């Protein structure tokens with residue numbers, strides 16, 4: 328197996344090919360994968376990403392046979408997950424003078440994960456450039472692709488984009504370059520996108536806007552094939568696959584005593600409409616049960632809200648919820664919400680009813696697994712009036728739900 332491969336002048340692949348069936352993110356990667364790291368052998372030698380934590384020692388031995396690691400100036404970490412940053416502990420013990428180049432959040436996570444508090448960090452912000460002596464790197468922050476701290480690195484002289492997880496495929500390739508394989512990589516490329524990137528679809532659109540103005544001749548990701556033929560097609564494919572689905576409909580059904588839950592319902596509607604979701608908002612206080620059921624049937628997502636009065640729901644929410652378990656609603660998302668004063672039992676009672684239906688009932692666990700974001704609160708519980716709490720509690724969660732709906 329080759330230990331390094333030249334990909335451009337003074338730029339080398341120095342990764343590791345893992346040809347096992349690799350357990351990863353609750354999946355088994357049947358075709359294995361690669362952990363692609365790159366060495367830019369300039370006046371200020373720079374490494375871009377490392378390999379999986381399991382292969383850190385082999386990686387460092389390989390690099391040591393190529394260079395004196397004390398001369399390594401920078402280690403760029405695009406993404407902290409241990410299948411890319413996992414070689415850092417082994418590397419940094421030998422690369423005594425190297426500075427770690429990453430985002431502010433990336434630095435915090437790396438310090439805590441690998442006990443690197445005493446090492447020097449260069450904190451990257453969007454658009455920042457770094458002269459590495461003969462080549463210039465430019466950094467673009469791409470949050471949530473794959474996790475929140477993520478960025479990509481572009482080498483201006485070589486016109487190479489190093490996007491870490493983005494544009495990857497899980498294949499244990501020895502050819503390394505897509506144009507050297509006889510097999511089509513389309514399925515592996517698309518499956519990878521669907522599994523890893525699509526849950527963060529809106530961020531893919533943001534990333535594409537940011538990289539569109541770069542002259543990219545090669546994409547050197549951190550898993551699978553390096554892309555240097557029709558590179559624009561791969562960027563267009565991400566653009567196409569991440570476009571929002573149109574014509575989705577939501578209904579917001581609620582009961583209230585004094586109007587606080589109405590305000591929450593209106594806040595939810597505003598966010599949904601910003602995402603071009605056709606939204607119907609309905610106080611079920613005086614509504615006919617049949618009419619409410621029709622609205623539920625024609626919606627793709629339904630929010631059920633009530634304030635709490637003596638530890639229970641108010642108004643006519645209960646008869647509606649009782650109907651749901653007799654209906655086939657398996658294609659629909661369901662969300663509970665409500666205003667409360669101190670304990671907010673109504674929201675939990677709604678949630679109990681929803682879990683007894685075949686709707687996809689969203690809670691915090693569902694959202695963490697679907698989006699990787701841990702700052703969201705669903706069911707949506709708001710103490711008294713939502714005014715002033717929208718940006719912290721209400722809007723981020725509703726935006727994430729809307730993105731699931733149009734994703």
Ligand SMILES: Cc1cc2nc3c(=O)[nH]c(=O)nc-3n(C[C@H](O)[C@H](O)[C@H](O)COP(=O)(O)O)c2cc1C
Pocket residue numbers: 582583584585586587588589633634635636637638639666667668669670671672710711712
């Ligand atoms: C008669 C009454 C009973 C209430 N009981 C509860 C309760 O058991 N638990 C709770 O968390 N809040 C309770 N609250 C507080 C309300 O849920 C809170 O004021 C809420 O913001 C009202 O929302 P709404 O305007 O949408 O009805 C009660 C309020 C009233 C007036």
